Amino acid sequence: MSTSRGSRALGTGVAAALVASVAAVLVLLTAAGPAAAHVRTSDGWSQVRSDGDRVDYRLSLEYEILARAIGMGTEAIEAPDDSSRRAELEQHRDLIETYLADRVLIFVDEVECTMTLDGTGVEQLPATDATAEDIPYAVLQLTYDCHGASSGRYVVDYTVFSGAGSDAVVDDHTTTVDYDLGGERGRVVLDTAHPTFSTGEQAFGASAVRSAGLGAERILTGLDHALFVAALAVGAAGLGQLVRSLAVFAVTHSVALLAAVAGWVSLPAQVVGPLVALSIVYVAATNVVGPESRWRLPVVGAFGLLHGVAFAGELRFEQGLSWDLVTSYAGFNLGIELGVAVLAAVLFPLAAVARRYAWFSLAHVVAAAAVAVTGLAWFLQRLL
Template identity: 35%
Template sequence: MLTLCLVAQPAWAHGVSLGQSKISQDGHTVRYQLAVEHAELVKRLSGPPPDPARPEPTPDQRTAELVELRSALAAYLDGVLRVSLGGEPCAATLDEIAVEPFRGEVYAILSSSYRCPVGTGPLTVEYGLFFDAIAAAERLSHTNVADYDAGGETGRFLFEPGARTLTVGEDDVLAAGRFVVLGFSHILAGLDHVLFVLALLLGARSVRKILMVVTAFTAAHSLTLVLASLGWLAVPAGIVEPAIALSIAGVAVQNIVQREPRHRVVVVFGFGLLHGLGFAGSLSFGDEAGWQLLTSVLAFNVGIEAGQAAIILACAPLLALIWRRSWAWPVQSAASGLIALCGLVWFISRVLLS
């Protein structure tokens, strides 16, 4: 179990890259504002490696460095970001380069304009940033949430390795489905969230108690997920992620020291607020709260609940059999001890990495 925890830790450290796109069309001109993590972008531009002895550069200094790499940056974007109208390619111009802090990370903000040939047809965007050998080597999972206003259509699309092409006019149900899948895969791929749910099940030795703690966890993480995704609540990842790890250890330790954990619903609700902030870290939304934003958040949450239900359905029958045995308490204590150990390992690692 300890080995699994140590192996899973790098996935937290490198595994998630978030981007945002804002796309608008005015006749035959398409404007594209792209926000991606500065560090990941620089890796792909063959710029000079950072000097470890150099003080942390300011956003203005980072912007100046990107401007110096303007030609390489434009060439890179031409290869990984293509816009077409009615099947005809549009010519790109990189207009503005900026670097800004956002939610505890440093982002490159790139504004481009695309001049499209005269004609009609749907707007299509082919997105390939960070879907490359570097990402594969680092086990990097990149997603980009794109808001568009083009051809009389507005909507939201999720670029990911399995969905790299946006064609304006796509069915909203299909687009929302991608956010459901993202939520489902997020909770199942995150060993920390899986172990937290398992720790809850270990301490809830009846169907009634399972329903109580799961309801409290769902209500809490749904609340902070919505608030954080809408931009109404912001807590740095350097605080949230270590706190999530500590919550795993806390619930597991309570399973050991209390055969029937007291005040469990209150404890779980409080920790659930932290996990909701962690879930929101997988979404990179702007500040505009609208229908498309709300449906995306709700669809993502539906995916999380489906993943949580899958964990419960997979584990609960086995736990029910164990609870009927005389050795149930030693098994619960041993399993909780291993989960607590994982939580503490993650906490220390995340504090050191933050």
């Protein structure tokens, strides 16, 4: 009889455990039900076409989701018709361009193309079984300048509506990409888990040459960098001092550029920009009061670090260290050095000849003052 009672007790225990398990599952399903019901997804469409060194990108996004994500305001979100929506898109054009510039990226051989928002519009997606009415979509025409690259390895990096901040207004967003890049055609779906795809192959020689051209262009046309090098060349007391200054500048800006390109160092432009302007003020001032100061080389080296970070910010590269990135970095850095050498080779001999004349001292002071004032004006402008 005791065995019978034990069996009944065991059976009762098993039954109670089963009931408890079923109850727990029901509770979990009940709790998960409302949460699942509130999951919101958003679909988009992308049409991407390369044309020489330009890429045309037609991007379609749900109008309301875009308006909420970038903070266009209640009036824009509740716009009653397509005419009003078009007006709101045009009114917030700069805001849209700024948002997309960091979230729809195209690289060719590791170098980021420069994006411009060329046009905005609205279209209606017809109602389906899942939607009770037509859905208005913002149609955004983007153009990318790929710095002379008409072929190579293209990478598209798409992170619209996928951030953890204010733009995360949907639980999931996907875009279907119809692409024709460098002669390679296809279709791919991008989402939060898979935000990138690539086409083509990098041509190392062409990539290095193109990157070198970009580096030379940056130093020769970037007025703050060019003025810094010019001040070093004109103010050098002799060829030895010039060589030492340029060597220190080359080493430090190369190290900083590599660190920034590889993603090891990141400084905000609001900090780097004013300090680069101050570097011009310093060199111009020391050209007059003490070009042979023992602090000149260490300070030039420190400013070289800032210029290197600035170079990386002006022409962004694809994140993640790779051989492709090293090729592009090496070419870009070589171009910078060539540009520096050209500036120094032109200006230093002219300054050396001018030193033989009596008027040079006054002209030197006036030029240094003009450069210092320019640098100080840039500093205040960038600081404010």
